[in-house]
Amino acid sequence: MALTIEVNGKTREVQADAETPLLYALRNDLGLVGTRYGCGLAQCGACTVIIDGQPVQSCDVPLSSVVGKKITTVEALGSDASLHPLQKAFIAEQAAQCGYCASGILMAAKALLDSNNNPSDAEIRKALERNLCRCGTHSRILRAIKNAAKEMRGA
Amino acid sequence: MAQANSTVPARKLPGSLETNRRLERWLSINADGTVTLITGKVEIGQGILTALIQMTAEELDIDVSRIRLRAASTAFSPDEGITSGSRSIQESGLALRHAAAEARDLLLARAAQKLGVTLESLTVKDGVISVRGGGSVTYWELATPDLLAREASFDVTSKLPQEHVVVGTSLERVDIPNKVTGKPSFVQDMQLPGTLHGRICRPPGPGATLKAIDLKEVRQMPGVVAVVRDGSFLGVVAEREEQAIRAERRMARIAQWTPGPELPANDPRHLLTLQAEAETEVISTKGNPDNEPETAGAKQLSAEYTKPYIAHASLAPSCAIAHWEDGKVKIWTHSQGIYPLRGDMAQALGLPEQDIIITHAEGAGCYGHNAADDVTLDAVLLARAVPGKPVRVQWMREDEFGWEPFSSPMVMHMSASLDDQGNIINWGHELWSHAHSTRPGGKGGVNLLAAWHLEKPLPAAKPGNPPLPGGGSHRNAVPLYDFPNQKVTNHLIRRSPLRASALRALGGFANAFAIECFMDELAGAAGVDPVEFRLRHLKDARAKAVIEKVAQMAGWKANEQGDGERGRGIGFARYKNLAAYIAVIAEVQVGEEVRVTKLWGAVDVGQAINPDGVLNQIEGGMIQSASMALKERIDFDKVGVTTRNWDDYPILSFVEVPEIEVALINRPEAPPVGAGEGTQGPVAAAIGNAIHNALGARLRDMPFTRDRIVAALSA
Numbered sequence: 001m002a003l004t005i006e007v008n009g010k011t012r013e014v015q016a017d018a019e020t021p022l023l024y025a026l027r028n029d030l031g032l033v034g035t036r037y038g039c040g041l042a043q044c045g046a047c048t049v050i051i052d053g054q055p056v057q058s059c060d061v062p063l064s065s066v067v068g069k070k071i072t073t074v075e076a077l078g079s080d081a082s083l084h085p086l087q088k089a090f091i092a093e094q095a096a097q098c099g100y101c102a103s104g105i106l107m108a109a110k111a112l113l114d115s116n117n118n119p120s121d122a123e124i125r126k127a128l129e130r131n132l133c134r135c136g137t138h139s140r141i142l143r144a145i146k147n148a149a150k151e152m153r154g155a
Numbered sequence: 156m157a158q159a160n161s162t163v164p165a166r167k168l169p170g171s172l173e174t175n176r177r178l179e180r181w182l183s184i185n186a187d188g189t190v191t192l193i194t195g196k197v198e199i200g201q202g203i204l205t206a207l208i209q210m211t212a213e214e215l216d217i218d219v220s221r222i223r224l225r226a227a228s229t230a231f232s233p234d235e236g237i238t239s240g241s242r243s244i245q246e247s248g249l250a251l252r253h254a255a256a257e258a259r260d261l262l263l264a265r266a267a268q269k270l271g272v273t274l275e276s277l278t279v280k281d282g283v284i285s286v287r288g289g290g291s292v293t294y295w296e297l298a299t300p301d302l303l304a305r306e307a308s309f310d311v312t313s314k315l316p317q318e319h320v321v322v323g324t325s326l327e328r329v330d331i332p333n334k335v336t337g338k339p340s341f342v343q344d345m346q347l348p349g350t351l352h353g354r355i356c357r358p359p360g361p362g363a364t365l366k367a368i369d370l371k372e373v374r375q376m377p378g379v380v381a382v383v384r385d386g387s388f389l390g391v392v393a394e395r396e397e398q399a400i401r402a403e404r405r406m407a408r409i410a411q412w413t414p415g416p417e418l419p420a421n422d423p424r425h426l427l428t429l430q431a432e433a434e435t436e437v438i439s440t441k442g443n444p445d446n447e448p449e450t451a452g453a454k455q456l457s458a459e460y461t462k463p464y465i466a467h468a469s470l471a472p473s474c475a476i477a478h479w480e481d482g483k484v485k486i487w488t489h490s491q492g493i494y495p496l497r498g499d500m501a502q503a504l505g506l507p508e509q510d511i512i513i514t515h516a517e518g519a520g521c522y523g524h525n526a527a528d529d530v531t532l533d534a535v536l537l538a539r540a541v542p543g544k545p546v547r548v549q550w551m552r553e554d555e556f557g558w559e560p561f562s563s564p565m566v567m568h569m570s571a572s573l574d575d576q577g578n579i580i581n582w583g584h585e586l587w588s589h590a591h592s593t594r595p596g597g598k599g600g601v602n603l604l605a606a607w608h609l610e611k612p613l614p615a616a617k618p619g620n621p622p623l624p625g626g627g628s629h630r631n632a633v634p635l636y637d638f639p640n641q642k643v644t645n646h647l648i649r650r651s652p653l654r655a656s657a658l659r660a661l662g663g664f665a666n667a668f669a670i671e672c673f674m675d676e677l678a679g680a681a682g683v684d685p686v687e688f689r690l691r692h693l694k695d696a697r698a699k700a701v702i703e704k705v706a707q708m709a710g711w712k713a714n715e716q717g718d719g720e721r722g723r724g725i726g727f728a729r730y731k732n733l734a735a736y737i738a739v740i741a742e743v744q745v746g747e748e749v750r751v752t753k754l755w756g757a758v759d760v761g762q763a764i765n766p767d768g769v770l771n772q773i774e775g776g777m778i779q780s781a782s783m784a785l786k787e788r789i790d791f792d793k794v795g796v797t798t799r800n801w802d803d804y805p806i807l808s809f810v811e812v813p814e815i816e817v818a819l820i821n822r823p824e825a826p827p828v829g830a831g832e833g834t835q836g837p838v839a840a841a842i843g844n845a846i847h848n849a850l851g852a853r854l855r856d857m858p859f860t861r862d863r864i865v866a867a868l869s870a
């Protein structure tokens with residue numbers, strides 16, 4: 001069946017079952033492969049996208065439940081011509097080893113900074129509680145998010 | 156080579172150039188102003204490609220932006236075996252350094268001839284060769300396809316460390332921009348036109364066999380294109396990914412299995428019951444370790460340490476794509492060894508090697524031999540049922556935890572004597588472990604999971620245990636300390652109830668953990684500060700330097716005491732006894748659980764090709780090791796692995812990770828060595844020692860869970 005969803009400001013039609021997890025529609029139907037599968041169980045955060053301002057594990061929401069909502073994926077975080085401050089900070093801090101966790105973490109961090117432009121270290125950590133990084137890049141990621149917040153505050 | 160003169164020692168080319176001597180296998184200088192770099196090593200999140208670019212650009216005197224990388228493929232790459240053991244800089248880096256230096260020499264010779272000047276009058280800047288006093292020509296004009304069509308020669312000089320301008324700088328990683336903007340970066344992201352999706356339905360445990368399944372109802376499910384059953388190998392191909400997943404779930408519900416042999420209890424000490432199977436070897440003796448009266452000293456101590464099965468637990472479940480056409484198969488995989496994989500694959504499929512083309516594409520960090528190779532055969536077997544169509548198979552999270560090869564459990568029995576001055580006069584270390592390498596490329600069989608489940612199963616190769624000096628189970632078992640008498644014994648029990656293979660540091664993780672905790676126990680018995688105690692037993696100046704450095708960074712105070720909750724401890728090792736020197740201090744806070752609040756590290760990797768890259772690797776290794784020491788253990792029952800997801804296998808989270816401070820002692824004059832795995836043992840030991848410092852209780856069994864703390868406190 002055909003479902004219409006709004007992704008990165010565009011209306012998109014997807015031919016899939018209503019129960020299909022959003023993750024597979026993003027990756028396989030819309031070619032937005034920056035959102036990644038890590039567990040399919042809402043445990044790792046690799047698939048995090050923003051839905052109506054909230055960070056959500058896209059592996060755990062059926063397509064039918066996101067109709068009419070605004071979905072943002074990492075591809076729309078910034079553009080190549082103008083990277084989001086978070087992306088710039090991740091590059092400046094070299095905050096990735098394999099980088100498989102990066103897009104989910106960037107989206108969780110964006111959701112945080114959109115609602116709190118001056119988070120404490122503890123608040124950042126808390127916001128990333130559901131995002132795993134197996135390579136151990138945590139300290140760089142935390143630093144990058146702090147720096148991005150500062151930059152966004154114009155400090 | 157056939158005429159090698161036996162009286163003159165054969166000269167060797169650096170790194171993998173020795174076994175892949177053709178220069179055009181490594182580099183090509185292109186008319187469009189670029190240089191193509193070809194390596195047999197693969198990016199596994201360690202930043203290796205960036206370091207190789209730096210080493211190549213340095214010798215060629217070109218800007219790094221001119222270098223193009225070609226993904227490793229059996230179609231053209233040098234065969235460099237496996238990317239592992241933090242050996243990529245030594246093997247691929249030194250080969251490329253030499254090849255690039257020779258390419259530069261060849262280009263300069265051509266320039267001198269063309270311009271009719273002497274070599275001495277030429278200088279190079281970013282590929283432009285200029286003559287003092289006027290005139291110039293570029294690499295891009297001079298290079299013709301025959302330039303590098305030759306074997307490397309021996310008499311090539313690469314730059315001296317003090318001449319380096321690119322090597323030794325923290326060049327930004329080439330792959331990170333794509334990864335933070337969500338561009339396709341991993342094999343998981345590859346989308347070939349017409350791709351179908353496959354999933355595998357695995358048995359409930361090792362040795363279980365498929366008794367019956369009614370495949371009719373699976374074939375009728377939406378989107379299902381093919382169902383493959385070959386013996387106990389069961390898989391499905393569907394048009395859409397979620398359809399393949401649903402079909403696999405249905406198969407899992409209706410398949411009937413005959414269980415395999417019962418698994419033993421989940422206790423590393425099970426190894427001790429297998430002594431009859433053990434290959435026992437004394438791997439080091441010094442002095443007269445068995446001469447009791449002389450070496451008994453004033454005090455004797457002994458202690459036993461253990462480590463359980465642990466998982467690589469890559470963030471991305473393993474994935475591969477296979478595409479059959481005209482009886483040949485093209486494969487994309489994140490395997491760490493495309494050539495060994497091709498060899499095993501050829502045996503499994505009964506195909507000549509040249510009909511199998513394997514190209515590397517990145518996966519998530521793997522930290523050793525995970526399921527990358529296994530999923531590749533899965534994809535190939537499923538794709539064979541739908542020739543002409545690419546099939547992408549990604550394991551589910553539960554497959555990855557259930558079926559990846561784990562790191563072997565280990566038991567280390569330590570004993571030592573102290574003289575009345577508090578010096579160690581006799582040292583004993585006996586270890587029990589399964590083998591640490593069952594990668595493809597083994598002898599006498601095929602090391603790919605699906606091959607063992609086929610109707611006509613192929614035997615697994617004999618589990619391998621890399622020999623010393625690097626070592627496998629016995630890696631880092633010989634202490635770096637100078638003791639007058641010592642004996643180190645390796646009991647290798649090759650077969651493992653659950654498949655075991657290489658994970659970061661192999662046996663070095665548990666051996667260094669045991670050595671360094673036991674050093675603290677001995678320091679305590681001798682009444683000497685642990686830092687001082689280590690220094691007095693060491694002669695190696697670089698070893699001492701990292702220990703002194705980390706103590707200074709952490710503001711270590713001699714004989715500092717914990718306060719019942721907070722404590723600090725130290726750990727040290729030289730990885731493989733021949734690579735990076737690493738010393739770590741951990742600070743812990745023990746409440747309900749052990750919290751590691753801070754880790755300090757001092758590291759000497761010789762020449763650091765990319766200092767920030769080394770720091771990134773070390774920091775990551777430290778956090779991962781802390782996670783393993785505090786939390787990680789694979790659980791299984793009589794039938795199979797019961798750890799199946801991240802709730803069953805928690806790792807350190809953002810809320811829990813410690814603050815990290817690392818200092819690099821750069822030694823541009825010393826050969827570069829890899830950095831990835833050396834932190835494992837030192838971090839675990841530093842945490843164990845910090846817990847003891849805090850509580851006065853000694854935890855000798857990893858992981859350091861709450862139950863174990865309670866038990867140690869009440870002991």
Ligand code: FES
Nearest residue numbers: 038039040045059
């Ligand atoms: S893939 Fe969605 S949380 Fe892991």
Ligand code: FES
Nearest residue numbers: 097099133134135
């Ligand atoms: S960088 Fe590899 S999982 Fe985070």
